Amino acid sequence: MKKTISIIGSGFSALAASCYLAQQGHAITIYEKNDSIGGRARQFKSxxxxxxxxxxxxxxxxxFERFFNDFDKSQSDYYELLKLNPAYRVYFGINDFINIYDNLEAIKSTFENVEKGSGQKLQTFINQAKSNYDIAIKDLVYRPGISPLELITPKTILKLNQFLSNVSSDIRKEFKSERLIQILEFPVLFLGAKPSNTPSFYNFMNYADFGLGTWHPKTGMFDVVRGIEKLALELGVTIKTNSSIEKIIVENKTATAIIIDGKTIKSDIVLSGADYQHTETLLEKEYRVYSENYWEKRVFAPSSLLFFVGFDKKIENITHHALFFDVDFNQHAADIYDDPKWPEAPLFYANFPSKTDSTAAPDGMETGFFLIPLAPGINDSEALREKYFEKIITRFEQITQQKIKNNIIFKKSFCKNDFVADYNAYKGNAYGMANTLLQTAFLRPKLKSKKVRNLYFTGQLTVPGPGVPPALISGKLVAELIQKSLRS
Known part of the structure; x- marks a missing residue:
């Protein structure tokens, strides 16, 4: 039976869900509070x-390919991909860096040059990571997080010990070089927790890195947003921007409508791809499943201080993606997770898309993106932002041996207060809720409300977790759950 479904938000999970639900034959409208779609994956030009x-x-x-295949399409029907080589560079000091290339054999050689015997150890480690990837990404993450039994399969039983140990300890058993250890620990940071608090099973992220490589949509990540939007429109989805939800109407314990600008919009089903905690504040208290105390006790992935910078010249001695690990990795992690505060000496990430995409900047110029991970809920002010920009840009100049400060002709910052204002993000988190052992699968907030019929959730605070690929999967899972409920 065709239903009218209102979707709150237009991030990856909401867009993906809209496609699956439209494919099922429902009438779908997405309501986005901002003036452009994409959620955290928005784009701007200046x-x-x-x-x-x-x-x-x-x-x-x-x-991504599996997502488009579900609609008898291919990723290449919607955008072009380029494989980066090197995938990224990790700096440890002045002109002191390690390149991670686009194939495992080259990466093994790099490791061997740093630590004798580590090349073969890396092969063994990646073989294990691939095994975990095949189990996790091809099977487990496509389960809705309803029951712990979802995690119990013949394959996962054999890997039980990997849920009881952690990524950091496993890596340190095999590798001695602190540099190689940091490179191997880096990918799980995308899951939102310290490597020492992330179950070993999640080393499948290392296969995602070294085994599958780092890619770039031809004219930026927004190509993916545009691609999924195009698919959604082809399927009949309606998208409305500048539409901030004021309230979810519940009658007889059933979601029946949403209110936008004082106007009531009737809905058979309401699906929120917005921040989970914020969405529940749109309900009367009696209908909220998770209390403020619940959210306060969760382990959240970091917030971020971002800088979008335009330079009037080309930047040298740098790759498309670059990680600056020239300071204490563990201290910065402690400043995020253990004793939340602004780090004295922050690690940071720099991204220069114009190294790959000539349309990202005017001729002879460079587009730069800088990111410092921060504890969620941290104090945020313009003065602090400027202080930290000065810290990282000074280090950038020293490490890459060039002057660039006087070549900045555009700069915009984005931090905790903006994540709250633009995305209603709890404590200004950037990546959702961390994938720790006690926040995995069925232990995460549910896709379906326990108190309100016909109210569903999707995105990085629910199943399967943070990251763009998990967001696409989350959209699929919630659409399947809705279809299953309609059949019962």
Whole structure:
């Protein structure tokens, strides 16, 4: 039976869900509070520069392909991909760096040059990571997080010990070089927790990195948003921007409508791809499943201080993606998770999309994106933002041996207060809720409300977790759950 479904938000999970639900034959309308779609993956342009505002790493291309295949399409029908080589560079000091290339054999050689015997150890480690990837990404993450029994399969029983140990300890058993350890621990940071608090099973992220490689949509990550939007429109989805939801109407314990600008919009089903905690504040208290105390006790992935910078010249000695690990990795992690505060010496990430995409900046110029991970809920002010920009840009100049400060002709910052204002993000989190052992699968907030019929959720605070590929999967899972409920 055809239903009228209102979807709140237009991030990856909401867009994906809209496609699956439209495919099922329902009438779908997406309501986005901002003036453009994409959620955290929005894009903006200024002074001839183009900036992706959020996700910038394209990993797990198989998940994107699987999404489009569900509609008898291919990723290549909607956007072009380029494989980066090197995938990224990790700096440890002045002109002191390690390149991660686009194939495992080259990466093994790099490891061997740093630590004798580590090349073969890396092969063994990646073989294990691939095994976990095949179990997790091809099977487990496509389960709705309803029951712990979803995690119990003949294959996962054999890997039980990997849920009881952690990524950091496993890596340190095999590798001695602190540099190689940091490179191997880096991918799980996308899951939102310290490597020492992330179950070993999640080393499948290392296969996503070294095994599948780092890609870049030809003109930026917003190509993916545009591609899914095009698919959604082809399927009959309606998208409305500048539409901020004021309230979800519940009658007889059933979601029946949403209110936008004082106007009531009747809905058979309401699906929120917005921040989960914020969505529940749109309900009367009696209908909220998770209390403020619940959210306060969760382990959230970091917030971020972002800088979008336009330079009037080409930047040298840098790759498309670059990680600056020239300071204490563990201390910065402690400043995020253990004793939340602004880090004295922050690690940071720099991204120069114009190294790959000539349309991202005017001729002879460069588009730069800088990110410092921060504790969620941290104090945010313009003075602090400027202080930290000065810290990282000074280090950038020293490490890459060039002057660039006087070549900045555009700069915009984005931090905790903006994540709250633009995305209603709890504590200004950037990546959702961390995938720790006690926040995995059925232990995460549910896709379906326990108190309100016909109210559903999708996105990085629910199943399967943070990241763009998991967001696409979340959209599929909730659409399947809705279809199943309608059949019963």
């Amino acid at each position: 002074n001839g520069f183009t900036f992706d505002m959020g996700p910038s790493w394209y990993w797990m291309p198989d998940v």
